[in-house]
Amino acid sequence: MPYIAIKAYPKDEETKAKVAEKINQVFLEEWGCPQEAISLSIEEFPPELWETDVRQAEVVPNKDKMLILEGKKNYQQ
Numbered sequence: 001m002p003y004i005a006i007k008a009y010p011k012d013e014e015t016k017a018k019v020a021e022k023i024n025q026v027f028l029e030e031w032g033c034p035q036e037a038i039s040l041s042i043e044e045f046p047p048e049l050w051e052t053d054v055r056q057a058e059v060v061p062n063k064d065k066m067l068i069l070e071g072k073k074n075y076q077q
Contacts, residue, residue, distance in 0.1 A: 002027060003039045007054050010044040 004023060011019075020040055027038050045054055059066070067075050 001033065001037050002031065004041070006040070006042045007045060007058070008042060009047055009050070016042050 004027070006019075006023075020042065023040060024035075024038055027033055028035065059069070063069060067073070
């Protein structure tokens with residue numbers, strides 16, 4: 001715990017590593033879990049598959065669970 005799964009357009013390895021490290025740090029600091037508990041994956045999708053394979057398949061059916069949906073924050077700070 002936690003398992004963080006990111007789906008995104010393809011990026012270079014350096015960018016993915018930087019993003020993974022920042023997310024890792026947030027979970028260490030804010031979530032309070034030990035390093036051994038964190039698992040993170042990045043699954044890349046080309047733009048032409050995004051609408052069908054990610055948005056329609058996963059985002060739309062889970063709209064009620066999205067903390068941020070299409071740029072809009074669905075939580076109070």
